[in-house]
Amino acid sequence: MQIYSSLNILANKICGKNNLADNNGQKSVTNACHTLCSPQSIPFYGLHNVNKLQSANNYLQKAKTESGKDENDLTLADFDLDKLDGIQQGIGVFKGLSMKEIAFASQNVLGLSVNHGCSSNCAHCFANAVPQHYKPDSDMINRVSYEDFNSYMGGYSKLNKRLGFNSLKIDENLSPYFAMFGDSDCIEMQMKDKNGKIYDFTDANEIAHKTTGRLGLFDTAGWNPKDKRYQDRAEKIVKYFSKPENYDKMCQIDISVNPFHSLNTRSIELKNEGNDKASQKFRDFYTDRMANAIYTFTPLMDKKNFHCISRAMEDSPKSVEGYQKKDLKELSDEIIAKVENKYNDDFNGEQKYIKSPEQINKYLGKLNYELKDRVRGIDPEGRAEKLFVKDEEVQKAIKKDKIESIEEFPDFTKDLKENAKESFRDIDLNGKVYINGLPTEIQFNFDNKNKKTHGDIEDYNGRLITKEMVKKAY
Ligand code: SF4
Numbered sequence: 259m260q261i262y263s264s265l266n267i268l269a270n271k272i273c274g275k276n277n278l279a280d281n282n283g284q285k286s287v288t289n290a291c292h293t294l295c296s297p298q299s300i301p302f303y304g305l306h307n308v309n310k311l312q313s314a315n316n317y318l319q320k321a322k323t324e325s326g327k328d329e330n331d332l333t334l335a336d337f338d339l340d341k342l343d344g345i346q347q348g349i350g351v352f353k354g355l356s357m358k359e360i361a362f363a364s365q366n367v368l369g370l371s372v373n374h375g376c377s378s379n380c381a382h383c384f385a386n387a388v389p390q391h392y393k394p395d396s397d398m399i400n401r402v403s404y405e406d407f408n409s410y411m412g413g414y415s416k417l418n419k420r421l422g423f424n425s426l427k428i429d430e431n432l433s434p435y436f437a438m439f440g441d442s443d444c445i446e447m448q449m450k451d452k453n454g455k456i457y458d459f460t461d462a463n464e465i466a467h468k469t470t471g472r473l474g475l476f477d478t479a480g481w482n483p484k485d486k487r488y489q490d491r492a493e494k495i496v497k498y499f500s501k502p503e504n505y506d507k508m509c510q511i512d513i514s515v516n517p518f519h520s521l522n523t524r525s526i527e528l529k530n531e532g533n534d535k536a537s538q539k540f541r542d543f544y545t546d547r548m549a550n551a552i553y554t555f556t557p558l559m560d561k562k563n564f565h566c567i568s569r570a571m572e573d574s575p576k577s578v579e580g581y582q583k584k585d586l587k588e589l590s591d592e593i594i595a596k597v598e599n600k601y602n603d604d605f606n607g608e609q610k611y612i613k614s615p616e617q618i619n620k621y622l623g624k625l626n627y628e629l630k631d632r633v634r635g636i637d638p639e640g641r642a643e644k645l646f647v648k649d650e651e652v653q654k655a656i657k658k659d660k661i662e663s664i665e666e667f668p669d670f671t672k673d674l675k676e677n678a679k680e681s682f683r684d685i686d687l688n689g690k691v692y693i694n695g696l697p698t699e700i701q702f703n704f705d706n707k708n709k710k711t712h713g714d715i716e717d718y719n720g721r722l723i724t725k726e727m728v729k730k731a732y
Contacts, residue, residue, distance in 0.1 A: 314344035351413030369437030387441035549596035
């Protein structure tokens, strides 16, 4: 997830994926926060703070009654935020933030990034994801700490209890899910607490769903089948998704299959160098990897929100040989043949997933459809720009786009509140808030707030959203 390029891009293109709107099985967002709405008493924080908290609470209750709205329909925009200031008192993650700033940071949050970095190193990665170990600065972090993640989620749970409504609610037409990745793979997603305990996607999704009331999103481009740590984690994740109560917390689960993965890219390079033997070895590494990932996710094959993301370049002389749709078709046939072998072995042996030949036919039918009939193209963004080098028209468009895209950004300096209404916020590992990929001065009080991340943007063509702008607009 390219947090620094904004999770709003992610809404359409996570790992080169299709817009969620064209998927049949999309679920509606659950009506969030039933458990978060119970009234609660105000804890004691010292006389001045109690007065501020108490008067904010008095205003809140009065304004809620006067609004005549159902609590589930309320948002922070329904209140005078100056009068509501103080309701956040004593909640650590909001320390130093006014209610205006919290309202700005809570509106249309697309997600909170758990990791930066991805080991797949795909040639078409729009997010320009670099491997996780790449940390050019010793002060740089590539994962959110478990404590900061919990502090954000726990802080909002407390605030929502005080408010009586979910301040992280979002119009489901804008985003049905809460995303926790952009330039990373969900199998590699992990947080570590101070005692070294590791929390994976399932743990993060449980916490995020409970707090935000939104659905989860999971993507993987596979893992090395010989890596027991990731294989065990994948099986744990599949077990988690297999339970209906957990599956219902998910918007979509995807396996990304394409010719751009670094293993296949290497195979293409070696073939071009005339080293067919080594080329085949890398091709097998990739097809084995994907066949194993698909086999591991077999228990979800029947689920309507389980998909493969399949992308390639057009079959054209301007496209790079090896990355075209015809190449993906050959690659997919090889992967499907390997999956079929695994299914036959399973049926004739342990019957871990496969109990009948009909099941094999059904699953292979879905795979053929997903990998060969739903193939989409790629856009010349991020690393994928280089793949369009033979296409002068695209190169011209890229140059033009780079100039125009800056101009096309909403001018937040003119009418921040209005322009921010449909703009996405995303939260970086250090608590910094971005809007449509642009940096803001708003930052949550994370332990790691002074650390740098791969997502850091100091400014974007002078369009930093300042605290003063938020103060005036909200
Ligand atoms: S390197 Fe590949 S798998 Fe990783 S984030 Fe980029 S496109 Fe997705």
